[in-house]
Amino acid sequence: MDIIVERDDGKVLAIEVKLGKTVEASDTRHLTWLAQQLGDDLIGSVVVYTGRHAYRRGDVAIVPLALLGP
Template sequence: MLESFVVQEAIRQTTWMDDPVSAGYWRTRDDIEVDLVLERHDGAVVAIEVKAGDHVKRTQLSPLVALRDRLGSSFVAGITFYTGATGYEVDDRIHVLPIERLWT
């Protein structure tokens, strides 16, 4: 339920942008999955994962890392939203943010 809420809110916020954004998800044959992939018309990608919990384990970020490594420079950022209180950068272009940052 939390995942659906965050995904819907993120998609809703893309409607405020000047340029169109396409929304989807990414899944491999090995069942590596990213909850939401937002792509601008120029190919720039932001990927979003959602975790219910007050901390995020590094292993939970592996889908974002896999997508980043696959897309290269078109991968702008990977964000894991969680119910914790602190935002931080974990790796190159991989961030963990509190869900309330959707509105700031």
């Protein structure tokens, strides 16, 4: 994980940043591991990448960097 955002109540958002144009299953393995460790305390997992399409891979949101800003 590259970024962990923790709220005041202890809930966590995990973000992985990839420079590639594709996201493979192996790119989400640390996020999957963290989900197993935190259970309900994990409110979301995101991979930000340089590709073109937003989608979900299981419980992980895959989001193009271009969607986050100009």
